[in-house]
Amino acid sequence: MFEDDVSDATVSKAEYEEQLPALRVDLLNLQFDLRSADFPVLIVIDGADRPGCDEVLNLLGSWLDTRYLKAHGFGPPSDEERERPLFWRYWRVLPRRGRIASFVSGWNWNCIVERGRKNSSKKEFRARLKHNHMFERTLTADGALLIKLWLHLPKEELEERVRKADQGDADAWQILPEDREILDRYKSGLKIIGEMFEAAQQSTVPWHVINSSCDRHRNLEVGRILRDALSQALTEKRQPNTIAPAISNAPTDYLSTIDLSKELTRDDYSQAKDKLQYKLLRLSRRASASGLSTVMAFEGWDAAGKGGAIRRLTSAMQARHYRVVPISAPTEDEKSRHYLWRFWHRLPRAGNVLIFDRSWYGRVLVERVEGFAQEDEWRRAYEEINDFEEQLVTSGMILLKFWLHIDADEQLRRFRERETTSYKRYKIVHEDYRNREKWDAYVAAANEMISHTHKEGAPWHLISGTNKYSARIEILRIVCEALEKRLD
Amino acid sequence: MFEDDVSDATVSKAEYEEQLPALRVDLLNLQFDLRSADFPVLIVIDGADRPGCDEVLNLLGSWLDTRYLKAHGFGPPSDEERERPLFWRYWRVLPRRGRIASFVSGWNWNCIVERGRKNSSKKEFRARLKHNHMFERTLTADGALLIKLWLHLPKEELEERVRKADQGDADAWQILPEDREILDRYKSGLKIIGEMFEAAQQSTVPWHVINSSCDRHRNLEVGRILRDALSQALTEKRQPNTIAPAISNAPTDYLSTIDLSKELTRDDYSQAKDKLQYKLLRLSRRASASGLSTVMAFEGWDAAGKGGAIRRLTSAMQARHYRVVPISAPTEDEKSRHYLWRFWHRLPRAGNVLIFDRSWYGRVLVERVEGFAQEDEWRRAYEEINDFEEQLVTSGMILLKFWLHIDADEQLRRFRERETTSYKRYKIVHEDYRNREKWDAYVAAANEMISHTHKEGAPWHLISGTNKYSARIEILRIVCEALEKRLD
Secondary structure, X not given: OHHHHOOOOOOOHHHHHHHHHHHHHHHHHHHHHHOOOOOOEEEEEXXXXXXXXXXXXXXXXXXXXXXXXXXXXXXXXXXXXXOXXXXXXXXXXXXXXXXXXXXXXXXXXXXXXXXXXXXXXXXXXXXXXXXXXXXHHHHHHOOOEEEEEEEEOOHHHHHHHXXXXXXXXXXXXXXXXXXXXXXXXXXXXXXXXXXHHXXXXXXXXXXXXXXXXXXXXXXXXXXXXXXXXXXXXXHOOOOOOOOOXXXXXXXXXXXXXXXXXXXXXXXXXXXXHHHHHHHHHHHHHHHHHHOOOEEEEEEEOOOOXXXXXXXXXXXXXXXXXXXXXXXXXXXXXXXXXXXXXXXXXXXXXXXXXXXXXOOHHHHHOHHHHOOOOOHHHHHHHHHHHHHHHHHHHHOOOEEEEEEEEOOHHHHHHHHHHHOOOOOHHHOOOHHHHHHHOOXXXXXXXXXXXXXXXXXXXXXXEEEEOOOHHHHHHHHHHHXXXXXXXXXX | OHHHHOOOOOOOHHHHHHHHHXXXXXXXXXXXXXXXXXXXXXXXXXXXXXXXXXXXHHXXXXXXXXXXXXXXXXXXXXXXXXXXOOOHHHHOOOOOOOOEEEEEOOHHHHHHHHHHOXXXXXXXXXXXXXXXXXXXXXXXXXXXXEEEEEEEOOHHHHHHHHHHHHOOOHXXXXXXXXXXXXXXXXXXXXXXXXXXXXXXXXHOOOOEEEEXXXXXXXXXXXXXXXXXXXXXXXXXXXXXXXXXXXXXXXXXXXXXHOOOXXXXXXXXXXXXXXXXXXXXXXXXXXXHHHOOOEEEEEEEOOOOOHHHHHHHHHOOOOHHXXXXXXXXXXXXXXXXXXXXXXXXXXXXXXXOEEEEEOOHHXXXXXXXXXXXXXXXXXXXXXXXXXXXXXXXXXXXXXXXXXXXXXXXXXXXXXXXXXOOOOOHHHOOOHHHHHHHOOHHHHHXXXXXXXXXXXEOOEOEEEEEOOOHHXXXXXXXXXXXXXXXXXXX
């Protein structure tokens, strides 16, 4: 068991006062250097010593420059948080590169408590651990320095503290009902924690376990661990995760299975459209009223008809309930965080529809083909995306992914047509033509993308865009069916 | 009365279909041009025709490119919104320059409803109108194009619609309890609305009143008003608001009243600090528990000791409850909105402390002196800031503003000292020395700032920074007193 190996050293006041000043100067200087580094630092502070976690959080605030450090403690979620997937509350406060954020009672402690109270089954607990690890791996693979501190409190020490509180000892004012609960569940808790540690050892950043019985010992340990980690991250050339994740299945040539010859006349379209839009209007009102949210991602060739299809959807929805987000080059704020941040932090409140015109799949399409993302970056994106989408779906949102397909000749025809349109929205840029030169590379990337992310609950809908009418009707129908299925 | 002047024209289906297509092409092209313009567009849609407001909101979504248009409808506030000042929910969704946002049931309608239900007194209603106008003026003075559409529904028309709904007419499904309430309060409502219109005429953008009895007439009117307003804003060279607001009182020389000779020995400091920090610790815990928030702004000369004073405060607070935000050059996201946006959208949830190391006062200090803001911009900032602060205070937050003062010799001494410190945080940059050359201009700006923004409920605390010990103690004491006063 891990608790047997934890040092129970104590530190005298004299020793503490001798060692602390130099440590603080080091930390402050490292934090200064970090400000111009290209990675963020996340410090996770958890453990059975709950008052100790808060003390360490405060300690960091007094040691470091608080202008570039943000402390987060997580209590019960707000209504805005409850309406989004579990990890939304963590994604929304992710630090920018060069900054430090500390977390108490975050994703790790939370899932220990849930399991300790038997609010989650063994299976659910393991699924949660997997999401935790995926979250941490997603950030660390992107360069984030993650430091996980576990403040261990031996059972006898906790017993002693609770006893003192019972006797009305003034020093024990910090003992809360939470601490008594930890004592009550101590033994079963150790097992749960042990499992978490073991899983972490295999798949993510391992914990630093610190004996929290002696405050001074704990503080110096925390300081040293931070100093060493920061100094190592800042001085050594950081090793990018160059090992591309193994991808098991060979990609299927999905795109060639799309029947591009589908036809629909204008009259049939018009009739079907009116019927489906009326249906969608009623369904989306019911979805809003019942708090059901939908997230859609539109991908496909330029000029395949994404914008037109989206407009046929939104014109049958209440404007206050939908949002269309066009994805192009990231802003400064977006560039200073993980690429998924711009999608996570936009997730809608309950009862709303969010439509991405191009999406997180840009990572494995345009960024891959144009070389904006390194090979290891786009390779690991598949599992990051799968985890993101799994969370959307698990939280109860509907997720719909569309690939709009046309062939290269049809695209050229449409580009030429656009050049003469009276709608400036269709202004054609030089880049559009240039992208055509990489058609085959995009085909390969799209096939690979679909192969790795076509999942139950998050399937791809491959739509022929040759005939715009049939494409729009198909998409309207898919959206209606998805809503109907969930509302009935 | 305004309703007598509203045209009751109707438009035939043929006429509608003849006129609409060209209007839509115009709108779409104007929206395209807007994307590279340097101002945002806010469309406010309100009026007695509630279903009509939603229809127009949807209509805009079908006419325009929804990727660059966001529709907002405001229902009951979320808990995160309730914990901030009234206008936070509007500030948080302000569009970037080049984008369009539409608002239904926003600040104007809301205050009509409050007054109609007699939830606000005549006096409160007028105070609200003042805030509304200040909000609108703040945005329009900054370049925003604000278009206010009032969908008027004559009483007989509303009666007819409600009657139809009572008879179970399928076309009247949109009639909600809200509409019946409007009918019940129609007469008193007209008076309230009239007062709002009159006030708007004098102090902000006037309303376009549109008769909503005939849908087609209404739609064309909306389209034309938007087209004309957009086209005018985009083609004419926009007139910056060059008329500097009259500033009534001549500035007082506040800075020279600060007694820079205050002394405090290290021992006295140490004793007083321990006592005050312990007090602050307990007070801030109580504040967190009771949901009382505090916002602090620190201004003053470089090297006056702002950072040190802030650290003496935060080390006596729970890290998870405070946040220190250093204000330097704005990010891209911040630059694309009104300068107050970066402060508004950061306002803390209930029970938290937000400390700005330099603040919104930069507008009338560094931006004024260095010429980053035009004269009319910094001149009107005084009343914008006063309105912002009044809202903070009215919402129940504690607002504390500190000016830390030292003289030019002391600053030079500290700059030289910093150059030899082991803390990199104090790295001195060339700019620091350069700013010293404008000392007198900064003195004048600071005196004028204090003169115009030293208000009851938002007073300035002028602190001598010559002796760092006395400055820190004074600030600790002021914070404790402010918390004590509110918690008792």
